[in-house]
Amino acid sequence: MPILTLQNISKRYGAVQALAGVSFEVPAGSVFGILGPNGSGKTTLLGIVTDVLKADTGHFTLFDKTPTARERRQIGTLLETPNFYHYLSGYENLEISAAVKQRGKDDIARVLDICGLTQRQHSAFKTYSLGMKQRLAIAGVLLGDPEVLILDEPTNGLDPAGIAEVRDLVRRLAGTGKTIILASHLLDEVEKVCTHVAILRKGNLLLSGAVNEVISRNDYIEIAAADNHALQSLLLRYPGCTSAELNGGLLKVMFAAQPDAAAINNYCAQQGIWLSHLQLRKKSLETAFLEITNTPVQ
Amino acid sequence: MKQIIYTEWLKVKNYRTFWAMLLLALIIIPAGNFMVADKFTENLQQLSKLVGNPFSFPDVWLTMASINSYISALFGLLLIILVTNEYTYRTNRQNIIDGWERKHFVYAKLFWLVLLALLTLIVATISAILVGVIYGNKPVSFEGYEYMLYYFLQLIVMLTIALLIGVLVKRAGLAIVLFVAYNMMLDQLLTFLLKRYVGTVGGLLPLQSGDELLPFPLVGKMVATSDHYDTYVYILAMLCYIILGIFLVFRKILKSDL
Structure with missing residues (x-):
C-alpha cells in the first residue's frame, strides 16, 4: 500500500x-x-x-x-x-x-x-x-x-x-x-x-x-601515470569513455557504463603505460543532481 | 468538541495577557454600572422624580444593558488577539497539520465567542441586580430582562465582527485598529448618514440594530420614536449579521491557503 x-x-x-x-x-x-x-x-x-x-x-x-x-x-x-x-x-x-x-x-x-x-x-x-x-x-x-x-x-x-x-x-x-x-x-x-x-x-x-x-550514478575512475597527457589521449580512445579531465595530478575519467578497473588497467599496460594510481569512485548525488536539474525542461 | 475545548484551554491556561484582559473586561462592567448609578443618584435626583428611578427594577435592566453596550469592546479585542495569535505564531497551520480539520479551528474560535458572550451576560446580570438592589427602590424582578438579552445579541454581533476581522486581516495590529474604528465610529457614522439621506433603514446596521433596542432610558422616554421598526426587525437583522459573519469565517478558513 x-x-x-x-x-x-x-x-x-x-x-x-x-x-x-x-x-x-x-x-x-x-x-x-x-x-x-x-x-x-x-x-x-x-x-x-x-x-x-x-x-x-x-x-x-x-x-x-x-x-x-x-x-x-x-x-x-x-x-x-x-x-x-x-x-x-x-x-x-x-x-x-x-x-x-x-x-x-x-x-x-x-x-x-x-x-x-x-x-x-x-x-x-x-x-x-x-x-x-x-x-x-x-x-x-x-x-x-x-x-x-x-x-x-x-x-x-x-x-x-x-x-x-x-x-x-x-x-x-x-x-x-x-x-x-x-x-x-x-x-x-x-x-x-x-x-x-x-x-x-x-x-x-x-x-x-x-x-x-x-539517478544514473555510474562510477568513475581516478587514474594517474608518469605521463598523464599520454594517458588522457589513450583513455579517450577507450571504448565507452565519455570524458577524461586532468584534475591536479589525477585524471578523472567518466564512462557511459559501469567501468571495469581491471580491464582498464590491462588496456593501459598493453599500450605501454603503467598506472601509478587507479581508484574507482562513486559519482556524488550532487553531481548527478546538477546534471539533472541543469537540463532544460522540455 | 471536548477535545477542542481542552486544547483551547491549554493555549490560554498560562497566557497572562489573556487573563489580564479578561479580568479587565469583566471588571469594567460592574465598575461602569456602579459609577453611572452613583453619579446619577447623586446629581440628578430632581430629574429622577420626574421620570422615575432608572436603577429600580424593572428599568435597571434597560439602563444597565444600555450602559454596557458602550463598554464591551474589550471582549472584541480579546477575541481578536486569540485569533490573530494563531496567525502570528502560524499555529493555525500546525493545528491542521497535527490533526484538526479546518472546521475545528473555526469551532475553537466560536467556542471563545460563545464563552465570552455568556460570561459577559452573567457578569452583567449580577452587576445589574446589585445596582438595582443598592440604588433602586423596588424588589428584584426579571420583568424587562429582555433588554439584557438584546445586549447579549449585540455582543455576539460585535464578537462576530471581531472574529471576521481577525480571520480576514490576520495581523493583530491592523485588525485591532479596524475593529476599534468600526466599533467606535464607522458604524455610527454610517448610521447617521443613512438615517439622514435614506431613512429608518440606517438603524439596521450591525451594531446600531442593538443600539436601537437599547435607548438610553431617560432619552428614550422623552424622544418620540416614530422612525423605528418593530423590535423583531432589529433582532432579525442581528441574527442575519451573525449568520452571515460566521458563514464568511467558515468560507475563508475552509477554502483559502493557511
Missing part, C-alpha cells in the same frame, strides 16, 4: 506556477527524498498534502484513503518552520500538539529527551535558540511515535552536531521500518539516507522513483 499518492497536483500563485501536474507515489517503508533547489515547490507540495494549502487541480490519497484529519494524526509533520505558541514553554506546547493529535501526554518526556530538550522543557519557547526551536519541532514530529514522518528541511538552523544527530535519527527511524518523506535542498542529507527520490524544479517533477533506478 502506498503511503502517499499524488495525482496531477497543480498550484499557482498569481503568475508563479508553483506546481505543474506533479504525480508520484511514496511506497511504505521508504525514505523518500523530495529534492529541488529553493523555490522549486517542495514546501508547497507538502503543504497541500497536510491540507494547509489547497491544490488548484489534482488530488492525492494518504494510506490509500481520501485524506482527512484522521490520516494526518497518524503522520508526524514538520513543515517549513517550527510553529509554536511563543508564550508557552516547550512542554506546554507539546501538550497542545498531543491534544490535537488525540494522544496522551505520556510520550512527551521521551521525545524531549530524544531531542535534548529535557533541561529546557519548562522555559518559554520565545527564549529558545533557533536550533532549539527546530529540535522542539522535531520532538513534535516524533510525538506518539507515528509510522509516517514528513520532514521539511529538518536540519534548518541546526549546528553541525545537530545536523549529524538529525541525520542519525532519520536513519534510525528508517531502520525501524517507518516511512519518511524528507524535503531538502541539502543533497548530502538526502544522499546518506534516502531510498527513493522525487526531483522538482520550478514546480515540474523531473523524475521520481528508487534512487538507484532514477
Whole structure:
C-alpha cells in the first residue's frame, strides 16, 4: 500500500506556477527524498498534502484513503518552520500538539529527551535558540511515535552536531521500518539516507522513483601515470569513455557504463603505460543532481 | 468538541495577557454600572422624580444593558488577539497539520465567542441586580430582562465582527485598529448618514440594530420614536449579521491557503 499518492497536483500563485501536474507515489517503508533547489515547490507540495494549502487541480490519497484529519494524526509533520505558541514553554506546547493529535501526554518526556530538550522543557519557547526551536519541532514530529514522518528541511538552523544527530535519527527511524518523506535542498542529507527520490524544479517533477533506478550514478575512475597527457589521449580512445579531465595530478575519467578497473588497467599496460594510481569512485548525488536539474525542461 | 475545548484551554491556561484582559473586561462592567448609578443618584435626583428611578427594577435592566453596550469592546479585542495569535505564531497551520480539520479551528474560535458572550451576560446580570438592589427602590424582578438579552445579541454581533476581522486581516495590529474604528465610529457614522439621506433603514446596521433596542432610558422616554421598526426587525437583522459573519469565517478558513 502506498503511503502517499499524488495525482496531477497543480498550484499557482498569481503568475508563479508553483506546481505543474506533479504525480508520484511514496511506497511504505521508504525514505523518500523530495529534492529541488529553493523555490522549486517542495514546501508547497507538502503543504497541500497536510491540507494547509489547497491544490488548484489534482488530488492525492494518504494510506490509500481520501485524506482527512484522521490520516494526518497518524503522520508526524514538520513543515517549513517550527510553529509554536511563543508564550508557552516547550512542554506546554507539546501538550497542545498531543491534544490535537488525540494522544496522551505520556510520550512527551521521551521525545524531549530524544531531542535534548529535557533541561529546557519548562522555559518559554520565545527564549529558545533557533536550533532549539527546530529540535522542539522535531520532538513534535516524533510525538506518539507515528509510522509516517514528513520532514521539511529538518536540519534548518541546526549546528553541525545537530545536523549529524538529525541525520542519525532519520536513519534510525528508517531502520525501524517507518516511512519518511524528507524535503531538502541539502543533497548530502538526502544522499546518506534516502531510498527513493522525487526531483522538482520550478514546480515540474523531473523524475521520481528508487534512487538507484532514477539517478544514473555510474562510477568513475581516478587514474594517474608518469605521463598523464599520454594517458588522457589513450583513455579517450577507450571504448565507452565519455570524458577524461586532468584534475591536479589525477585524471578523472567518466564512462557511459559501469567501468571495469581491471580491464582498464590491462588496456593501459598493453599500450605501454603503467598506472601509478587507479581508484574507482562513486559519482556524488550532487553531481548527478546538477546534471539533472541543469537540463532544460522540455 | 471536548477535545477542542481542552486544547483551547491549554493555549490560554498560562497566557497572562489573556487573563489580564479578561479580568479587565469583566471588571469594567460592574465598575461602569456602579459609577453611572452613583453619579446619577447623586446629581440628578430632581430629574429622577420626574421620570422615575432608572436603577429600580424593572428599568435597571434597560439602563444597565444600555450602559454596557458602550463598554464591551474589550471582549472584541480579546477575541481578536486569540485569533490573530494563531496567525502570528502560524499555529493555525500546525493545528491542521497535527490533526484538526479546518472546521475545528473555526469551532475553537466560536467556542471563545460563545464563552465570552455568556460570561459577559452573567457578569452583567449580577452587576445589574446589585445596582438595582443598592440604588433602586423596588424588589428584584426579571420583568424587562429582555433588554439584557438584546445586549447579549449585540455582543455576539460585535464578537462576530471581531472574529471576521481577525480571520480576514490576520495581523493583530491592523485588525485591532479596524475593529476599534468600526466599533467606535464607522458604524455610527454610517448610521447617521443613512438615517439622514435614506431613512429608518440606517438603524439596521450591525451594531446600531442593538443600539436601537437599547435607548438610553431617560432619552428614550422623552424622544418620540416614530422612525423605528418593530423590535423583531432589529433582532432579525442581528441574527442575519451573525449568520452571515460566521458563514464568511467558515468560507475563508475552509477554502483559502493557511
